[in-house]
Amino acid sequence: MRIYFDNAASTPLDPQVIAAMTEVMHTHHGNPSSIHAEGRQARTLIEQSRRTVAKHLKASIGEVFFTSGGTEANNMALKNAVRDLGVRRVISSATEHHCVLHSVQALDRHTDDLEVIYLQLDGRGYPDIDQLKELLADPSKTTLVSLMHANNEIGTMIDLARVGAICQEYGAYFHSDTTQTMGYYPIDVATNYISFLTGSAHKFHGPKGVGFIYINGDNMISPYLDGGAQERNMRAGTENTYGIVGLAKALDLAYTEQDSRRAYIRHLQQYLKASIEAEFPAITFNGDPDKGHYKLLNLRLPASPQTDLLLFNMDIAGISVSGGSACSSGTDTGSHVLRAIHGDTDNAVNMRVSFSHFNTEAEIDRFLEVLRAILRKGQ
């Protein structure tokens, strides 16, 4: 049996989600825009799903729009804010997921008078909030702050409520990529100041290729995709009915079982951390593991002949981990997150281990056994 420790890249589908989706596949083939009975039934499923998502975020149903995933939702937030809300300054960080970072870079290239500023980071990946306040004190440009809630590679988290309050105080828009925390931490848009949030079903045991964006109702933005009146005219294209139903089911389960899943996964994370500390003193941790996202631990190993092909050897031994985000590890270009924190010349080997409630302590024991064998080989 393989051991899957790459849950920050994607999670296995929950059997209850599969059941909800297959039921829709078998019984609801109508186009949700059709006015006949089949169409109306499909529309009802989508609106029920929207209500579920809105309920968990304490949002209005008119503020939730389904998308093809986190990437599209983040592109939409950033590009629409610049296009429609008069944003002329974007403040972000170099450790954002590429779908944010590359969107900001594209906006920078294609928008003449746009100023882009990346906040300084400390050694654990925290953006400098005092610098943010200093920058926001200059009110001359309409500003969007885009800071992810939890970093997908190292787990470092911002205080969503605090950053939101600062943005509100200085009149800036606030977008947070919540793709890694949606379903894992309570998110309340009724009491926090947030302009845009994003979610992706496959990060919380739902299907791939479906996500959503929360857009605060005060922000009047135009459609991102043209060609149809779907999603209240905000995103053209026939909706992914079974994907949306799966997303809502998975999010509902994630929030209903949040406390027990969180305690269990945090226990797994701490068990691995304590075991590493006890047995491998040369291994340290990227980020701030005790305060960061509980679903992952990012190990930092000194470069050596043993760690040369670490991820490959783990894979051969039946254990799936990653070197960073799925895209960077796939193309083996290294981690832009760790480069931003440790610099270009750092040659440490980094390994992200990310958990779900389907993992067990026995799997961690096996991981440690394999790590031990790899690190001792040839010594």
Ligand SMILES: Cc1ncc(COP(=O)(O)O)c(C=O)c1O
């Ligand atoms: C922080 C973060 N943002 C955005 C995304 C992109 O989400 P999706 O895979 O749904 O496009 C991911 C997933 O890779 C992520 O971890």
